[in-house]
Amino acid sequence: xxDAGAPVGPESPVMANVAFTVNGKRRExxxxxxxxLLDAAREHLHLSGSKKGCDHGQCxxxxxxxxxxxxxxxxxxxxMHQGSDIVTIEGLGQPDNLHPMQDAFVRHxxxxxxxxxxxxxxxxxxxxxxxEAGIPSHVTADLNAAPEATADEIRERMSGNLCRCxxxxxxxxxxxxxxGRPA
Amino acid sequence: xKFDTPATxxxxxxxxxxxxxxxxxxxxFKTTGTAAxxxxxxxxxxxxxxxxxxxxxxxxxxxRAIDDTSARAAPGVVTIVTTLDTPPLALGQMNYANLFGxxxxxxxxxxxxxxVAETFEQARAAAFLLTVDYETEAGRFDLAAEAGSxxxxxxxxxxxxxxxxxxxxxxxxxxxxxxxxxxxxxYTTPDESHxxxxxxxxxxxxQGEKLTLWTSNQMIAxxxxxxxxxxxxxxxxxxxxxxxxxxxxxxxLFVRADAVLAALAAKAARRPVKVAxxxxxxxxxxxxxxxxxxxxxxxxxxxxxxxxxxxESISGNLKDGPPETAVDQTKLLYAGAHRxxxxxxxxxxxxxxxxxxxxxxxxxxxxxxxxxxxxxxxxGLDPVEFRIRNDTQVDPGNPERPFSQRDLVGCLTLxxxxxxxxxxxxxxxxVRDGHWLVGLGVASGFRNNLLAKSGxxxxxxxxxxxxxxxxxxxxxxGSYTIIAQTAAEMxxxxxxxxxxxxxxxxxxxxxxxxxxxxxxxxxxxxYAACVKLREAVAQRxxxxxxxxxxxxxxxxxxxxxxxxxxxxxxxxxxxxxxxEYGDLSKKQQQSTFAGHFVEVGVDIHTAEIxxxxxxxxxxxxxxxNPKSARSQVIGGMVMGVGAALMEELAVDxxxxxxxxxxLAGYEVPVHADIPHQKVIFLxxxxxxxxxxxxxxxxxxxxxxxxxAVANAVYNATGLRVRDYPLTLDKLLDRMPDAA
Ligand code: FES
Ligand code: FES
Numbered sequence: 001x002x003d004a005g006a007p008v009g010p011e012s013p014v015m016a017n018v019a020f021t022v023n024g025k026r027r028e029x030x031x032x033x034x035x036x037l038l039d040a041a042r043e044h045l046h047l048s049g050s051k052k053g054c055d056h057g058q059c060x061x062x063x064x065x066x067x068x069x070x071x072x073x074x075x076x077x078x079x080m081h082q083g084s085d086i087v088t089i090e091g092l093g094q095p096d097n098l099h100p101m102q103d104a105f106v107r108h109x110x111x112x113x114x115x116x117x118x119x120x121x122x123x124x125x126x127x128x129x130x131x132e133a134g135i136p137s138h139v140t141a142d143l144n145a146a147p148e149a150t151a152d153e154i155r156e157r158m159s160g161n162l163c164r165c166x167x168x169x170x171x172x173x174x175x176x177x178x179x180g181r182p183a
Numbered sequence: 184x185k186f187d188t189p190a191t192x193x194x195x196x197x198x199x200x201x202x203x204x205x206x207x208x209x210x211x212f213k214t215t216g217t218a219a220x221x222x223x224x225x226x227x228x229x230x231x232x233x234x235x236x237x238x239x240x241x242x243x244x245x246x247r248a249i250d251d252t253s254a255r256a257a258p259g260v261v262t263i264v265t266t267l268d269t270p271p272l273a274l275g276q277m278n279y280a281n282l283f284g285x286x287x288x289x290x291x292x293x294x295x296x297x298x299v300a301e302t303f304e305q306a307r308a309a310a311f312l313l314t315v316d317y318e319t320e321a322g323r324f325d326l327a328a329e330a331g332s333x334x335x336x337x338x339x340x341x342x343x344x345x346x347x348x349x350x351x352x353x354x355x356x357x358x359x360x361x362x363x364x365x366x367x368x369x370y371t372t373p374d375e376s377h378x379x380x381x382x383x384x385x386x387x388x389x390q391g392e393k394l395t396l397w398t399s400n401q402m403i404a405x406x407x408x409x410x411x412x413x414x415x416x417x418x419x420x421x422x423x424x425x426x427x428x429x430x431x432x433x434x435x436l437f438v439r440a441d442a443v444l445a446a447l448a449a450k451a452a453r454r455p456v457k458v459a460x461x462x463x464x465x466x467x468x469x470x471x472x473x474x475x476x477x478x479x480x481x482x483x484x485x486x487x488x489x490x491x492x493x494x495e496s497i498s499g500n501l502k503d504g505p506p507e508t509a510v511d512q513t514k515l516l517y518a519g520a521h522r523x524x525x526x527x528x529x530x531x532x533x534x535x536x537x538x539x540x541x542x543x544x545x546x547x548x549x550x551x552x553x554x555x556x557x558x559x560x561x562x563g564l565d566p567v568e569f570r571i572r573n574d575t576q577v578d579p580g581n582p583e584r585p586f587s588q589r590d591l592v593g594c595l596t597l598x599x600x601x602x603x604x605x606x607x608x609x610x611x612x613x614v615r616d617g618h619w620l621v622g623l624g625v626a627s628g629f630r631n632n633l634l635a636k637s638g639x640x641x642x643x644x645x646x647x648x649x650x651x652x653x654x655x656x657x658x659x660x661g662s663y664t665i666i667a668q669t670a671a672e673m674x675x676x677x678x679x680x681x682x683x684x685x686x687x688x689x690x691x692x693x694x695x696x697x698x699x700x701x702x703x704x705x706x707x708x709x710y711a712a713c714v715k716l717r718e719a720v721a722q723r724x725x726x727x728x729x730x731x732x733x734x735x736x737x738x739x740x741x742x743x744x745x746x747x748x749x750x751x752x753x754x755x756x757x758x759x760x761x762x763e764y765g766d767l768s769k770k771q772q773q774s775t776f777a778g779h780f781v782e783v784g785v786d787i788h789t790a791e792i793x794x795x796x797x798x799x800x801x802x803x804x805x806x807x808n809p810k811s812a813r814s815q816v817i818g819g820m821v822m823g824v825g826a827a828l829m830e831e832l833a834v835d836x837x838x839x840x841x842x843x844x845x846l847a848g849y850e851v852p853v854h855a856d857i858p859h860q861k862v863i864f865l866x867x868x869x870x871x872x873x874x875x876x877x878x879x880x881x882x883x884x885x886x887x888x889x890x891a892v893a894n895a896v897y898n899a900t901g902l903r904v905r906d907y908p909l910t911l912d913k914l915l916d917r918m919p920d921a922a
Contacts, residue, residue, distance in 0.1 A: 049216015
């Protein structure tokens with residue numbers, strides 16, 4: 001919002017060049033600096049697997065894995081990611097070459113409409129990596145022990161990914177199965 | 184195909200593919216982000232511009248003027264269409280507030296302009312440069328305050344529940360006065376939002392007079408007609424396409440502002456335009472489940488036989504809008520000689536109230552099934568036993584009309600044994616697990632099964648694959664998969680030999696997705712088309728279709744065996760048909776039933792409520808795919824937990840809008856709120872419903888769950904809350920002593 005009295009009028013958008021790696025490929029874009037990382041992917045790279053459920057960091061549908069950590073791509077500007085290594089749902093696996101987590105979602109029916117699903121899967125992969133890395137959560141009882149991929153840990157860490165279709169019970173089963181696999 | 188006598192043995196009964204828990208055929212697309220939803224169809228039309236919708240910032244009144252000078256001059260702006268530039272548009276089907284056009288404002292966030300620009304960021308920035316001059320009018324926004332002036336009204340949810348202003352059987356008042364044990368309580372349910380994860384979105388493109396909308400919509404044929412009506416163009420000039428829909432729950436049954444504004448904007452811009460409603464706009468711009476005030480009266484003999492049952496509900500809506508039909512299930516769920524159901528409707532100036540998953544039953548059972556729990560306690564009866572004593576196998580208001588099938592008793596008894604109901608302490612507030620007070624609750628689930636005409640086209644392609652085309656939608660329900668299963672079973676081919684194309688208005692019109700009628704009707708339509716295709720195949724192969732057996736890609740008759748694909752060797756075979764129904768559902772009542780069981784823990788110190796276990800036992804006809812059907816049920820159960828514990832649109836009764844209009848303010852259940860959920864289906868193919876012998880299950884899951892949660896909270900704490908949602912502030916000052 002402009003301050004009261006400040007002149008508002010036609011100003012050309014400020015553009016900036018940004019380069020990052022998306023799913024292993026270097027991508028370079030000239031973007032209006034107001035472009036979110038989510039819209040850079042969806043509207044400019046036509047990688048629309050990452051979904052826009054709210055554009056406000058309230059739903060998790062836009063989750064991507066950036067430099068190894070999951071983030072809400074709607075809450076970050078693309079130009080803040082110069083040099084970042086970005087993995088989207090399209091980078092995890094493809095229809096005929098599913099990532100184990102994608103495959104587990106299919107077998108456990110961990111989705112219905114599918115709109116939250118890419119976000120759930122990206123979060124799911126990152127959550128198991130977080131647990132593996134020993135990062136504690138709100139429900140970790142013993143901060144000195146290594147956290148485990150219990151149902152409670154999974155539910156807590158996945159709670160930023162809303163699913164209005166209510167596939168939660170199946171998502172937890174899919175993730176538990178993957179977590180239980182030998183590395 | 185006319186279905187007017189009960190189904191006999193047919194190829195579906197082989198259950199080689201139907202009835203199997205196969206994985207969804209669209210799963211690999213949804214899990215890889217390659218299923219394209221409406222806003223993502225970059226390839227369908229070149230040079231798409233971005234539309235950004237501005238909503239009214241008053242609830243009632245009119246617009247004096249809109250100054251768009253600076254917005255038009257803003258960078259990248261292609262065009263702007265304001266509501267003042269447009270005459271009031273006609274209403275679409277089951278639509279009660281204007282979607283656009285004219286100066287009048289009927290509700291908050293009604294669309295007042297769409298700004299079209301080269302990029303989303305430019306359109307958004309320019310939209311905030313519009314200055315709208317409003318003349319505000321006083322409105323009515325408070326249901327409780329208007330309840331006294333509400334008028335008796337009949338109504339239909341459009342989704343299988345309808346009721347008159349006052350439906351009577353026998354002498355309710357007399358029987359209630361004479362009953363030795365009575366209950367009279369009022370329950371309230373709040374306004375709720377669908378909150379589907381995919382915002383309403385549309386890409387519109389004109390080619391001359393022809394309009395195509397790539398959109399997110401549950402009911403393709405309705406919407407094609409509505410778009411034509413709203414825009415005043417011939418229906419033949421409209422095509423609607425919705426292959427993937429990111430959830431609807433009734434919120435996408437109808438055409439909404441995204442579709443209309445994309446069409447108008449594309450016309451003005453002379454190029455394709457895409458529009459998504461922003462999340463904060465959705466709650467007030469679109470529809471919601473209306474709040475209710477429900478009074479339930481029960482009279483019973485001392486041994487727990489209901490003699491008098493009354494259920495009355497007050498809800499509110501815009502002018503000409505329907506009531507929430509919360510009393511309908513009470514006409515059918517329990518026995519009782521003397522009955523009364525009635526509805527009243529208050530005129531409100533809040534956004535449009537309309538269907539949300541199980542309209543009527545979802546809020547209705549939240550009241551009735553708590554009343555049943557309270558009455559059981561008054562009678563000193565177990566709540567499962569009380570329900571069983573009052574089961575009815577016939578329509579209580581019309582006893583010569585039986586249910587086609589009804590095993591509510593089986594749902595309740597199997598549920599009780601499976602859940603460990605015998606361990607429930609009937610005295611509330613007794614069971615502790617550390618700092619948790621633990622309680623169990625039960626409720627019946629009920630939802631009607633609806634029959635609606637549904638068409639499909641099937642092709643046997645030259646390469647032997649079978650393609651199914653229908654305008655049926657898959658809103659997460661599993662339509663793609665159960666339709667493929669139906670065609671595979673009928674044509675005797677493997678599931679991966681079936682291609683399913685959905686959601687296109689150029690395909691035969693189906694029943695669509697709503698009122699849990701999609702699965703049974705849409706697959707029955709595919710069955711009908713496959714029967715025709717089988718005849719065409721037999722004819723071409725010179726086989727008698729009556730004794731032809733289609734299995735393993737081969738058609739057999741007598742000692743002949745011909746590969747199915749040979750029938751298409753000289754060219755594709757195409758068959759089209761629809762299922763149409765006679766009056767079977769009038770002669771016998773078709774409904775679905777559930778027993779819902781819930782265990783909760785309530786924190787003795789903070790009154791925080793946690794759901795610990797959930798079970799639903801469902802009797803809902805043949806289950807076409809137990810895996811996807813189970814998902815429908817657990818999804819309903821999640822929504823039921825939301826309704827019981829957290830979901831409430833907060834009304835600003837002075838300014839007239841829903842305040843918590845985004846996903847941070849409107850809380851829905853998250854992972855941490857939901858435990859493992861168990862679902863059991865009773866095996867009961869219903870030959871009255873269709874050749875598929877299936878019924879709906881997509882809404883049964885939400886029906887009754889909220890009450891089971893509330894009853895469990897009572898059993899845990901001894902505190903009865905009759906105003907949903909059960910937030911901890913309603914318990915805290917009454918919690919039992921922690922000691
Ligand atoms: S779209 Fe990013 S959190 Fe909802
Ligand atoms: S699958 Fe529909 S919102 Fe999760």
